[in-house]
Amino acid sequence: MGPLLLLLACCSFWASTGDAKIACNYPPQLWCQSKEIAQACKVEEHCAKVAARSHKASPVSVSLYYESLCPACRGFLVLQLFPTWVMLNDIMNVTLVPYGNAKETKKGQKWEFQCQHGEEECVGNLMEACLIHLIEYNYFPIIFCMESGMDVVGDLPQCLKVYAPDFPLSNITACVNGDLGNQLMHRNAQLTRALNPPHRYVPWIVVNGNHTDELQKKAQDSLFMLVCSLYKGDLPPACSGESQTPLPLSSENTCLKV
Template sequence: MKAALLLVLTIWFSAQDAGFALPTSCSLPPSKWCSSLDTAIQCGVLKQCLEANFTRSHQTDAPVEVALYYESLCPGCRLFLVEMLFPTWLLLNEIMTVTLVPYGNAREKPDGQKYVYECQHGEQECLGNMIETCLMNMTNMAFPIIFCMESSSDVIKSAQTCANLYSPQLNWDSLMGCVKGDQGNQLMHQNALKTEGLNPPHQYVPWITVNGVHTEELQEKASTSLFALVCSMYKGTKPEACGGTKRTHFKSYCHNE
């Protein structure tokens, strides 16, 4: 799917779920709607932005922490990230945080002062994992870019287009310097340590933790309706979006063999 179409679909999905129509004059991604007064007016979401800012300023309870341990080319991981995690975050980002750890069922081996990696779905997956890891270290727009990549028919080929779409100021050569250099290697090592340190150890991906905890019950609830799970677990005043609940099941795993 082309990046431009992904942008339109993302805007349409968020606008429909939030209950308001998006003016045709708005061409910005959802993450930019509340970036300024003029933008909020142009996109027809001034009321919603003001309400969101008010809600955030009065949130005193800790957000629900959702962590996704995944690999870039695992079909089940892509499905969960695109169809469940990202849409939930768009609607509930004021009461939830998302941590992405792209490593999954990879294997790490020391090679001098560096590490080499073998990935479940081959070298291209290792490259995808590394690109997404470096994105998270270099731009605060990493999640929309990763969503765009994982939505595409070709995760790797779409990476630069998606980066240009959501973070045009990002220098692609610098990003690839991270991917191919010592910085990316060390960042991936941290992903390996986080994944290998999971308790209980992961048996498949996507592997989901909520507030640092993984149980089969939480995994099932997150796979069935992450939106409802986050709304139910947040201890503060629920945002207006939590008034309606969608139930869609996404359960497809890449097992750790």
């Protein structure tokens, strides 16, 4: 019986190690994909350390309250917000609220708007509000294209062709001229009035739901560095590079509310 038991024990050992080898037939990058694989490959402790290091934090939220023809708003959006979003979109969320220092009055069933930089700015605000609503995830490059050009309103068709060629311009035009655009702009007016503290100028920058003079200054000096400093999870490679040089802004860095 002794030799037989020894033979059975040996067979059991080779079967178990053979199963482990088969179960661990994965490249190292997949060892921590599941608990079962980690156990089979004998790397549970290693995977626990990896999980601790790869903590996924909430993204940094940046909300911009602005108006389409304000030079300071355009400068911040073009030189700070969009480039930062391109590099750090995995760890930040951006919300754009085009309205700024406009004023609204109710006339019948519709709202009428007066904008700080004239009627053309009201049209620009409407266009961008419609883009945000209708195109959703791909609207930011279009708005960047408009705001970085010479003619914010006039550049819409070309910017749309570049960044959303399959989206009909007629849909944006119908929104701007119809009830939908009117309601979207009224909603932006409500969002702007609800700011706490109330906005005193634009661009008005809200970070993680907060606005302070210090946050505003840091965002306008270098939004990239601010987002990297506030993110609580593992930083992307872009954040670990050499200190970023603040990008130049317009000499006029705000449009005051009057």
